[in-house]
Amino acid sequence: MTDTDANTPRRKSSLLELDARTRKRNAAETRFKVYGLIAVGIGLAFLLALMVAIISNGTRAFTQTFITVEMTLTAEEIEAAEASVLKTGKYKEMVGTAIETALGRAGIDTDMDQKTLLLMLSSSAGADLRDYVLANPEMLDQPLTFDFLASSRVDGYLKGRVTRESLSEDKNLDAAHLDLVDQMRDAGIVERRFNWRFITGADASESRPEAAGMGLSMIGSLFMMLVVLACALPIGVAASIYLEEFAPKNRFTDLIEVNISNLAAVPSIVFGILGLAVFIQVAHLPQSAPLVGGLTLTLMTLPTIVISTRASLKAVPPSIRDAALGVGASKMQATFHHVLPLAMPGILTGTIIGLAQALGETAPLLLIGMVGFIATNAPETLADGFLAPNSAMPAQIYEWAKRADPAYYERAWGGIIILLVFLLAMNFVAILLRRRFERRW
Amino acid sequence: MKRTTLSVSVLALAAMTATAAAARDNVQVAGSSTVLPYASIVAELFGENTDLPTPVVESGGSSAGLARFCEGVGENTIDIANASRAIRQKEIDACAENGVTDIIEVRIGYDGIVFASQKNGPAYDAFQPADWYLALAAELPADGAMVSNPNTTWAEVNGDLPAEEILAFIPGTKHGTREVFEEKVLLQGCEDTGALAAMEAMGMDEDAAEAACMAVRADGRSIDIDGDYTETLARVDANANALGVFGLAFYENNTDSLKVATMGGVAPSTETIASGDYPVSRPLFFYIKAAHLGVIPGLKEYAQFFMADEIAGPDGPLAAYGLVSDPELAATQAMIEAEQTMGN
Structure with a gap:
């Protein structure tokens, strides 16, 4: 011991005192940890900013301002309204009269004529009243209480988006209306509350953002996802089983494998053009139909499902296959009775992730006619659900963000919240499946 | 095994419903994003004031809309193209090549x-x-x-x-x-x-x-x-x-x-x-495929409704949104009534 000490020159080292090199290495490690924390911090900050933006902009879309009026409808009034071209316009005038009555009863004086007064009311009020009357003809001549939507400007005032100054050049509402709204709110005629119509309703035109809802585009998305599930899952699983368990390993299958991986990286707009060319122009499927949207998204989702299915098939240990083959099972029996059930949790997880990806996809839908004023007629039959024109949630959000009225901007954010809730729910189910059923060897 | 047969039958079902894609009962419109707000307002009112379904209005621009309009005649093509400019001779020729010969030009108003x-x-x-x-x-x-x-x-x-x-x-x-x-x-x-x-x-x-x-x-x-x-x-x-x-x-x-x-x-x-x-x-237009009149339910009604005094007139909802109504509305209404095509 002392020999070596004497012969080889060596650095002095102490357990208590760090030498320069160790100190340097430790410093590098500390720096790296700090970089990592900064990276994570930046990521979290962006996430936080996104969540704050979405929630602060979007939650307002879930409440809406309503005007509550009492009115008694008579058969003559209804008949006169039904005889005109713009029936809903006449119904809206009836609501106008009811508002005047309500103002009088609450002791609010105004010198506005009915037409000016009606600027506070959504143009959907006429249609809502007509729908009610047609559905409930027995309710004539009875005093009824209705909640009608207020116009988007009045609603914006209660939400703080519209002020007296911002209305100075607006021809849709005046500052004088806002004074009236203040009084009506005190009298309980005007109230802002939760709006189910945003979640269940159909799209509305540019002139009535207050009446627009996500409901129909949710149905459109649902039918699209059904198509994706029905097409992508069997095709994807069958392809993976063949490639993983039965296909010979040669150049050709290698080529297929590489191509599937490449396909997963193809931008989704490319699948949109493919869908337009194949399903609409060649196969003559109807435009704007969820069926076409679903088939297009199937193309996009297939590689995701194939890759995750193959990964989970690979994860099943060969001993399972060997044991099955050893007791005399055919290769197919070994695969379907033993390997596939064990791989199922992984396959389902991959499928759900693929579906979630498809649910949030907008670009391919732009090309197959799912953007515009489309989600307006609820499907009446199952076939209608697949074939009648409809939109999808992300396409609806995109459409709202484009529209002129600032109230639609708010609804676009609200739509994002609904879409995110769906995506989170799907991812949660995927995690749950993996946690509960996945087996590790 | 059972799972696969089930999925296959679902696939077959989807294919069957696809072939049953006949008899469209709603009007389909595409074209100018400038006309889209007006067309969507009219489509919405049309849906709630008649027993016919609400027409579908897609955007995409005047040129894209007219190109789709000129793809041919049949249920898989659109019935109406919205345009923020008049149709060009080149587009009329392209239409004629694909069998779209009778076009009705409707001027909505001015923007x-x-x-x-x-x-x-x-x-x-x-x-x-x-x-x-x-x-x-x-x-x-x-x-x-x-x-x-x-x-x-x-x-x-x-x-x-x-x-x-x-x-x-x-x-x-x-x-x-x-x-x-x-x-x-x-x-x-x-x-x-x-x-x-x-x-x-x-x-x-x-x-x-x-x-x-x-x-x-x-x-x-x-x-x-x-x-x-x-x-x-x-x-x-x-x-x-x-x-x-x-x-x-x-x-x-x-x-x-x-x-x-x-x-x-x-x-x-x-x-x-x-x-x-x-x-x-500038004037705004929409173009109707005359061959679809009487085939697609509600097409003529939609055009008539669009140009009715109560809608496109100076006191109508379109003017309230920002359209400058056409002083020659009555002539347009008569033209739609008579189904008068361009060049006739």
Whole structure:
């Protein structure tokens, strides 16, 4: 011991005192940890900013301002309204009269004529009243209480988006209306509350953002996802089983494998053009139909499902296959009775992730006619659900963000919240499946 | 095993429903994003006032809409194309090639094109078409030669305008609005300043001179916006000295963030456009495929409803949204009633 000490020159080292090199290495490690924390911090900050933006902009879309009026409808009034071209316009005038009555009863004086007064009311009020009357003809001549939507400007005032100054050049509402709204709110005629119509309703035109809802585009998305599930899952699983368990390993299958991986990286707009060319122009499927949207998204989702299915098939240990083959099972029996059930949790997880990806996809839908004023007629039959024109949630959000009225901007954010809730729910189910059923060897 | 057979049968079911894709019962419309708001308002009212389903209105631009319109006759093609400009002869020929020979042209009304800046920005209240030509042209004639546009501020163009850097967001070439902007503003300004005459004196033929009048500078002072007006609004919001080109209806929905500029001393409004005092406006159209009349339920009813006095008239919902109603509405109504096609 002392020999070596004497012969080889060596650095002095102490357990208590760090030498320069160790100190340097430790410093590098500390720096790296700090970089990592900064990276994570930046990521979290962006996430936080996104969540704050979405929630602060979007939650307002879930409440809406309503005007509550009492009115008694008579058969003559209804008949006169039904005889005109713009029936809903006449119904809206009836609501106008009811508002005047309500103002009088609450002791609010105004010198506005009915037409000016009606600027506070959504143009959907006429249609809502007509729908009610047609559905409930027995309710004539009875005093009824209705909640009608207020116009988007009045609603914006209660939400703080519209002020007296911002209305100075607006021809849709005046500052004088806002004074009236203040009084009506005190009298309980005007109230802002939760709006189910945003979640269940159909799209509305540019002139009535207050009446627009996500409901129909949710149905459109649902039918699209059904198509994706029905097409992508069997095709994807069958392809993976063949490639993983039965296909010979040669150049050709290698080529297929590489191509599937490449396909997963193809931008989704490319699948949109493919869908337009194949399903609409060649196969003559109807435009704007969820069926076409679903088939297009199937193309996009297939590689995701194939890759995750193959990964989970690979994860099943060969001993399972060997044991099955050893007791005399055919290769197919070994695969379907033993390997596939064990791989199922992984396959389902991959499928759900693929579906979630498809649910949030907008670009391919732009090309197959799912953007515009489309989600307006609820499907009446199952076939209608697949074939009648409809939109999808992300396409609806995109459409709202484009529209002129600032109230639609708010609804676009609200739509994002609904879409995110769906995506989170799907991812949660995927995690749950993996946690509960996945087996590790 | 069972799972696979189930999925296969679902697939077969999907294929079966696909082949049953016949008998469309709703009207399908596509085209100009400028006409889309009006068409969607009418479609919504049509759905709630009749027993027919609400028509489907897609956007995508006038040219794209007319191209789809001309794809042929049949249930898989659209019935109506919206356009913010008149159909071109080239498109009529393309239509005829695919068997779309009978087209009914319906003029909805007029739409104003407005120039607007940030609400809190400088006021532009002395615009003439000539100012826009001098500010945005790629090259200007000077002493018998074309020189690249030297103007950098609005004050250099016209002493009455604020001394602000020139920065304009104009609609991209795929928009019908661009064509109107070029013809009614740039070409007009080119003529007014005498630049057109100067170019012709330099030996350019008429077409080349007009093309030079409408060529927009590419040095970053004029920016094409291919998206919608919402994108133009966002860009104007971010640049204090910027001017944007908008439709009147869009401006009227965003008066809280935009300040409108006058043109020729006149502020744009439905009144000044109807009277012709405000110079920059254009007619809006939709085109009906006559072969679909009587085949697609509700097509003629939709057109009639659209052009009814209660809808397209001066007191109707379209005028309330920003459309300048057509004084010759009665003639249009008679034309739809008689199903009078173009050229007849």
